[in-house]
Amino acid sequence: MSSEEKTLTARGLRVEFGLPGGRVARAVDGVDLDVAPGEIVALAGESGCGKTTLARTLLGLEKATGGTVAFDGVPLRYSTRALKAYRRQVQLVLQDPSGALNPRHTVYDAVAEGLRIHGITDDEPGRVADALSRAGLRPPEQFFLAYPHELSGGQRQRVVIAGALVLEPSILVADEPVASLDASVRGEILSLLLRLKEEQGLGALVITHDLGLAWSIADRIAIMYLGRIVEQGPVEQVLTAPRHPYTRALVSVLPASPVLREAVAEPIVLAGELPDASKIPGGCRFRPRCQEVASGNALPVLHQCTGEDLKVLGPEADSHQVACHLDRSLHGDARIGV
Amino acid sequence: MTLLEFKDLRVTYTGSRGRLPALRGVDLTVEAGRTLGIAGESGCGKSTLAMAVLRLLPKTAEVSGEILLDGEDLLAMGWGRLRAVRWTGASIVFQGAMHSLNAVHRIGRQVAEPILVHEKGTTPAQAAKRAEALLERVGLPASRMRSYPHELSGGQRQRVMIAMALACDPQLVIADEATTALDVMVQAQVLQLISGLVTERGVGLMMISHDLSVLSSVCDEAAVMYAGRVVERGPAHEVFANARHPYSAALGAAFPVIGDPAARKNPGGLAGDPPDPVRLPEGCSFRPRCAVAVERCGEDSPELLEVGPKRVSACFVAQEGMPVVL
Numbered sequence: 001m002s003s004e005e006k007t008l009t010a011r012g013l014r015v016e017f018g019l020p021g022g023r024v025a026r027a028v029d030g031v032d033l034d035v036a037p038g039e040i041v042a043l044a045g046e047s048g049c050g051k052t053t054l055a056r057t058l059l060g061l062e063k064a065t066g067g068t069v070a071f072d073g074v075p076l077r078y079s080t081r082a083l084k085a086y087r088r089q090v091q092l093v094l095q096d097p098s099g100a101l102n103p104r105h106t107v108y109d110a111v112a113e114g115l116r117i118h119g120i121t122d123d124e125p126g127r128v129a130d131a132l133s134r135a136g137l138r139p140p141e142q143f144f145l146a147y148p149h150e151l152s153g154g155q156r157q158r159v160v161i162a163g164a165l166v167l168e169p170s171i172l173v174a175d176e177p178v179a180s181l182d183a184s185v186r187g188e189i190l191s192l193l194l195r196l197k198e199e200q201g202l203g204a205l206v207i208t209h210d211l212g213l214a215w216s217i218a219d220r221i222a223i224m225y226l227g228r229i230v231e232q233g234p235v236e237q238v239l240t241a242p243r244h245p246y247t248r249a250l251v252s253v254l255p256a257s258p259v260l261r262e263a264v265a266e267p268i269v270l271a272g273e274l275p276d277a278s279k280i281p282g283g284c285r286f287r288p289r290c291q292e293v294a295s296g297n298a299l300p301v302l303h304q305c306t307g308e309d310l311k312v313l314g315p316e317a318d319s320h321q322v323a324c325h326l327d328r329s330l331h332g333d334a335r336i337g338v
Numbered sequence: 339m340t341l342l343e344f345k346d347l348r349v350t351y352t353g354s355r356g357r358l359p360a361l362r363g364v365d366l367t368v369e370a371g372r373t374l375g376i377a378g379e380s381g382c383g384k385s386t387l388a389m390a391v392l393r394l395l396p397k398t399a400e401v402s403g404e405i406l407l408d409g410e411d412l413l414a415m416g417w418g419r420l421r422a423v424r425w426t427g428a429s430i431v432f433q434g435a436m437h438s439l440n441a442v443h444r445i446g447r448q449v450a451e452p453i454l455v456h457e458k459g460t461t462p463a464q465a466a467k468r469a470e471a472l473l474e475r476v477g478l479p480a481s482r483m484r485s486y487p488h489e490l491s492g493g494q495r496q497r498v499m500i501a502m503a504l505a506c507d508p509q510l511v512i513a514d515e516a517t518t519a520l521d522v523m524v525q526a527q528v529l530q531l532i533s534g535l536v537t538e539r540g541v542g543l544m545m546i547s548h549d550l551s552v553l554s555s556v557c558d559e560a561a562v563m564y565a566g567r568v569v570e571r572g573p574a575h576e577v578f579a580n581a582r583h584p585y586s587a588a589l590g591a592a593f594p595v596i597g598d599p600a601a602r603k604n605p606g607g608l609a610g611d612p613p614d615p616v617r618l619p620e621g622c623s624f625r626p627r628c629a630v631a632v633e634r635c636g637e638d639s640p641e642l643l644e645v646g647p648k649r650v651s652a653c654f655v656a657q658e659g660m661p662v663v664l
Contacts, residue, residue, distance in 0.1 A: 046521040047492065152611045153380075182379045183548050183592035187607015194603060209521050212551075215596045216605040240597045253526035254596060255555035269526045273491055 005072060006170040007036040008058060008090055008203070012067035012312065015050075015057050025277040027053040029227030030067070032315040037170050037203040039317075040193065042214035042235070044207075044250075045224035048274045051207050054224070055173050058205065059092050071171075088118060091164035093174040097156035097181075101148040107132070108144040111162045118167060131166035134200065135159070136192050154185040161192065171203040172196075178213065190217050211254060215239055220317065223247045226285045227277060229313050233320030243322040243331070245292045246270075283307050284325060292326055301325040340406075341542035342368040342391070342428075342510055347403035349386050349395065358615045360386040362566040363403070365642075368510065371540040373533070375553030375574050377589060378563035381612050384546045387563075388514045391544075392424050407510065425452045429503040431496075433515035438499060439487040445498055446483030449473065452505045472501040476531055493524030500531065511535075514546045529556050550586070551593040554578035562586040565613055565623040568642060572649035582651040584628050584662040622654070629664050630655050 015028040027050045035041050045051045056062040058069055060076055060083050069076040071089055076082070094100040101110055111128045120127070132140035135158040148156055157177070164172055177193070178186040194217045196202040206218060214221045214235055222232040223244065231244040242248045249268040270289050275281065281288055283306045290305070292298040298305055304325040313321045322331075349361040361383045368374045376384045389395050391405055393412065405412040407427055415423065432438050440448060449469035453460055460468075470480045476497040487495055496516060503511055513532065517525040533556055536543050547553055553560050553574055560574035562585060570583035581587035591606025610627040613619055619626055621636040628635065632655060640652045645659075656662050 046523060154611075183550075183589050184379055184608035184610075187592050187605045188609060190605035191607065194605065211522070211596060212594050215594050215598075215602060217603060236602070250522055251596065253522055255549075255551040255593075267526060269530055270523055271527075273493060273524065 005037075006089070006203075007034055007072065008171045008205070009034050009070045009315070010054075010058060010067065011070075011315075013054070013057060013064055013069065014066035015053050015062055016065040019278055023278040026227050026280055027277050028057060028064075029277075029280065030312040031224075031227075031229055032312055033058075033205075033222060033229070034315040034317060035171055035203050035205045036317075038197060038201045039220065040197050040204045040206060040218045042206050042208060042218035042221040043224060044209060044211055044214060044221060046209060046274050048277070049224045050227040050277065051224050052175060055092075055175050055205065055207050059090060059173055060086055084118065087169075088167045089169050090171045090173060091167060091169040093161055093164050093172055093177055095176040095179050097153065097160045098148070100160050101156060103148050105147075106144065107137075107146045107148075107151075107159050110148075110159055111166050114163055114167050120167075127166055128162075131162040132159075134165050134196070135162035136195075137162065152185070153181055154188045157181060157185070157189050158192065161189075161196075165196075169202075171205065173205045173207070175207045176209070177206060179208070179210070187216075193217055211239060211250060223250070226274060226280055228285065228310075228323065230286065230323045231321065232313055234318065237320045243320070243327050244286075244324050245290050245326070246286050249291060282309070284310060284323075286324075298326045301329045339370045340367050341370045341408060342544065343404075343406040344387070345404040345406070347387070347390060347405060348401070349383070349390060350400045351396070352398050352400070355616050359566055359618075360399075360615065361390070364563075364566075364568055366561055366568065366571075368542040368544050370509065370542050371536060372559070373536055373543040373545055373557040375550075375557035375560040376544065376546045376563060377548065377550045377553055377560060377586075379548060379589075379612055381615075382563040383566040384563050385514055388430060388512045388544070388546055391428055391510075391512060392430060393420060394430075422456070425456050425506040426508060428510040428512065429506070429508040430512045430514060431499050431503045431516040433518055439495060441487055443486075444483065445473070445485050445487065445490070446470070449483075449498065449502050449505060452502065456506050468505070469501075472504060473498070475504070476501045477527070491524075493520055493527065496520060496524075496528055497531070500528070504535065507539075508541065510542045510544070512544045512546070515548070516545070517552065518547060518549070525552070532556070548589075549593055550578050550590045551595070562589065565615065565618060567623070567652065569624065569652045570650065571642070572646070576649065582645045582649055582656040582662060583624075583653045584630050584655070585624050587663045588627075622652075624653075630660070630662055 010031055010033045013028055013031045017025045019025055043051050057064050076086055108128055111131055112124055115124055129140040132143055137143045137158050178189050218235050221235050221238050222229045225246050231238055231247045242251050249270050252268045268291050272289055287293055287305045310323040313323055344364050344366045347361055347364045351358040351360055378384045446469050449472055450465035453465040453468050473482055478497055517528050545557055557574040560577045561568045561571040564585050570586045577586055578590050581590055588608035594601030608627055613623050621638055622640055625631045625635045634654050640654050642650045642652045643657050645651045645656050
């Protein structure tokens with residue numbers, strides 16, 4: 001268990017869903033992850049890689065099949081009361097502010113809702129005003145009686161964030177916080193998340209399929225593939241010197257990526273799509289799509305790629321870790337990192 | 339060869355709040371075998387532009403100017419001729435394939451339908467064969483003919499939409515945010531496919547997106563729109579890398595280049611919202627959000643003028659040769 005205070009931790013986390021025909025989808029298949037106050041961690045991967053399931057499990061919306069979720073060293077329990085207490089510390093920020101706000105509730109009601117659910121009655125207007133101004137809606141009183149349709153897209157997303165901040169959580173979990181927003185509003189919301197971290201020491205786990213977002217705000221990044229984290233480490237290292245073939249492919253197809261121009265002559269466009277989570281390949285789960293296997297570069301370690309499972313990457317914050325047999329044969333043990 | 343040409347296109351909607359100018363004089367051309375990218379925020383008029391080509395705008399929209407497809411004015415066309423032009427002359431790939439495909443019909447039938455409707459004398463068997471070939475061309479196995487839309491992933495559905503758009507061999511394809519909702523890798527697959535079709539078959543492509551970085555990697559030329567007007571035009575990678583209008587610069591900065599130290603922990607963006615089309619500001623419509631505005635910007639509305647080789651910009655500051663970013 002991490003000794004750090006107020007840290008959200010996952011250890012050996014697994015989430016499985018039963019499918020018709022007795023098949024089992026392993027949506028999250030062994031994940032270790034830490035999110036501490038004062039840091040932004042990006043969790044990136046394609047649709048279907050399990051990143052949203054992982055987020056829901058960290059919030060207690062989904063029960064883990066195996067492993068633990070803990071906050072501040074205390075394992076998460078699923079009684080209504082325990083969950084309520086937990087969610088005062090770990091709050092969700094939804095994507096798509098137009099869907100997350102009730103069009104018939106004023107901004108004040110939208111933000112105060114969390115307080116009412118948690119039975120916090122002292123100084124409600126003061127707390128709402130404080131949350132709104134922390135989310136950059138100033139002066140807050142001017143927004144109390146506004147309805148969502150009277151606000152801009154950026155302001156609406158700020159109201160959603162204020163609704164999370166009003167309970168004074170330590171950690172925010174944001175699922176694609178800017179995916180539905182316009183290019184110009186996107187920067188506004190990302191700057192807000194960055195400021196909340198820097199000025200108020202908030203921690204955040206940002207789930208996204210957008211690596212540019214990680215470059216804009218995150219300290220660390222974890223790349224998820226088919227239920228596992230396959231590469232993680234400081235953003236600068238993972239995105240400018242990616243080592244896992246999957247991360248290398250992802251970075252190479254980004255428009256105008258300088259990494260592409262220097263390190264790879266051609267963008268690596270992987271064929272096919274993410275396999276079904278009920279049919280995770282044995283050995284290395286990325287092998288069927290791996291460009292190193294296809295090109296023969298991985299030949300010396302191919303027996304490991306096909307037959308030997310990779311270790312779950314540890315949660316050590318500062319090391320660059322890669323779950324790849326080829327990388328291990330070139331760089332030594334993945335856990336040694338940097 | 340010029341395939342599509344917009345000449346002083348103006349579109350005005352009439353709503354409960356009065357007249358709403360969506361396009362305020364747009365001049366653009368698309369060449370055969372070339373790709374033109376159109377970038378801008380929601381409400382800048384870029385989708386109106388796409389809809390205007392196939393005359394899919396609501397009846398209340400007032401349209402003036404000319405849209406020439408291969409020299410023929412689409413706005414003056416009779417309905418019979420227009421029907422023939424849709425699909426065979428020009429076709430659109432919309433965003434959100436989920437909603438554009440019919441949920442209760444098999445993929446094969448939906449791809450074959452435009453062929454059966456538009457090419458008289460085609461038998462259903464021939465159309466099915468063509469549909470199969472189209473699916474294969476977009477990288478889907480022929481067995482997918484029998485699938486329903488819900489059985490496909492988002493990327494596969496978007497490929498089906500592209501296959502449909504190509505069904506009648508159009509000269510012009512318009513892709514309206516066709517890859518926006520897709521994952522990076524699937525987006526790369528679809529973009530590669532689209533670019534291949536442009537070079538192989540010489541179709542003209544007009545690609546609409548809010549992501550200038552995607553346009554810069556796929557398109558030859560890019561036009562940036564703001565409040566119903568083109569504010570900058572030029573070679574796509576140059577518009578992205580070295581904008582000559584402050585709005586293009588802000589739009590480009592919203593999607594950082596990974597590895598760029600200036601963008602690290604410094605999300606770019608643009609405060610404020612696009613102007614209300616009913617009450618456009620005096621002078622340059624971008625002035626209220628502009629960091630480099632000068633006095634003249636509040637008085638006159640800038641025209642699109644040359645600011646470099648093949649570059650035009652509607653910004654007084656750029657036209658003076660001054661930098662457009664602080």
